[in-house]
Amino acid sequence: MKKIDVEDKFQIKQLLYSDCVLGVKDHRYRSFGGFALWWYDKQRDICSCCEAGWSDLGRKVVHHSLDKAVKILWRYRRYLFLRGKRLSQDRKPINIGHFYN
Numbered sequence: 616m617k618k619i620d621v622e623d624k625f626q627i628k629q630l631l632y633s634d635c636v637l638g639v640k641d642h643r644y645r646s647f648g649g650f651a652l653w654w655y656d657k658q659r660d661i662c663s664c665c666e667a668g669w670s671d672l673g674r675k676v677v678h679h680s681l682d683k684a685v686k687i688l689w690r691y692r693r694y695l696f697l698r699g700k701r702l703s704q705d706r707k708p709i710n711i712g713h714f715y716n
Contacts, residue, residue: 616650616696627685630697631655631662637688638696650696653688655681 616638621627630637631653638650643666651666662684664677679687688695 616698619695619697621692621695624685624689627688628681631681631684636698638698639691640694640696653684
């Protein structure tokens with residue numbers, strides 16, 4: 616994940632809408648290297664956030680409207696990181712669709 620600086624809420628919305636995964640870095644999130652992951656599903660028109668730890672029996676996925684997610688992410692703009700929905704070619708791709716189950 617790459618640290619990013621965002622200028623405004625519209626930029627966060629553009630990143631989510633363009634199939635990027637945003638991460639909020641915080642020591643509270645044991646999984647994904649200390650990140651809460653956020654992504655937008657265009658087909659379902661929802662933005663999801665996964666904050667689960669690897670040892671949890673079930674993943675904690677919370678769904679928000681895109682506008683609500685942008686407001687939340689704007690509060691954490693100093694801790695935002697970015698990556699695509701798929702990792703680079705030399706690494707195994709991530710399938711975030713399994714978080715819906």
